[in-house]
Amino acid sequence: ExxxxxxxxGLVQPGGSLRLSCAASGFTFSSYAMSxxxxxxxxxxxxxxxxxxxxxxxxxxxxxxxxxxxxRDNSKNTLYLQMSSLRVEDTAVYHCAKDLAGAGYFDYWxxxxxxxxxx
Amino acid sequence: DIQMTxxxxxxxxxxxxxxxxxxxxxxxxxxxxxxxxxxxxxxxxLLIYAASSLQGGVPSRFxxxxxxxxxxxxxxxxxxxDFATYYCxxxxxxxxxxxxxxxxxxx
Numbered sequence: 001e002x003x004x005x006x007x008x009x010g011l012v013q014p015g016g017s018l019r020l021s022c023a024a025s026g027f028t029f030s031s032y033a034m035s036x037x038x039x040x041x042x043x044x045x046x047x048x049x050x051x052x053x054x055x056x057x058x059x060x061x062x063x064x065x066x067x068x069x070x071x072r073d074n075s076k077n078t079l080y081l082q083m084s085s086l087r088v089e090d091t092a093v094y095h096c097a098k099d100l101a102g103a104g105y106f107d108y109w110x111x112x113x114x115x116x117x118x119x
Numbered sequence: 120d121i122q123m124t125x126x127x128x129x130x131x132x133x134x135x136x137x138x139x140x141x142x143x144x145x146x147x148x149x150x151x152x153x154x155x156x157x158x159x160x161x162x163x164x165l166l167i168y169a170a171s172s173l174q175g176g177v178p179s180r181f182x183x184x185x186x187x188x189x190x191x192x193x194x195x196x197x198x199x200x201d202f203a204t205y206y207c208x209x210x211x212x213x214x215x216x217x218x219x220x221x222x223x224x225x226x
Binding site: 035037044045046047050059060061062095100103104105106107109110111112 | 120151153155157161162163164165168169174206208209210211213214215216217218219220
């Protein structure tokens, strides 16, 4: 059974940093691209970042480019999102998602971890 | 970047109704279009990928169509479990933008 379990969320002040983790199980993690998708309270879904399974290519939404860094440790079956220079508007539930075929559609999602940016 | 719009933003329908949701891309995306269902407090669920391919385990009352810039999600006979918010998402090239969502509630 595929499982994705996010952790690392919490309350942080504007300008601060946080690292999210997503522990994956039930599939060959290294073979799949992964993404982070966030959802601000009461709002819609926003794709944040993606990383390929093979060569580690990374992609970012304009809203986070230069502030967030996606990475993965295939030996630990874990996906990361390092977030810095956090803004109030980064407040959201952050989901990790498995890419079905490396084509940008997500067949499994974690339940998410809440990041709150507030002073 | 490619922008996605959806219409309507919300709709009220009854069990058994046929429901159609429209998604439009700001430029041609061929069939690189996916649909998700999300219920309150839950993670999204993939329903349709590549515009018209039904994800495994998804009931056949869900169907998708379209190509280029205009796409539709159709629920042939609305069931109680289908009351949720529906999002389209393109995967033509990063950033993989989602539409703003369509909330389907009970009439």
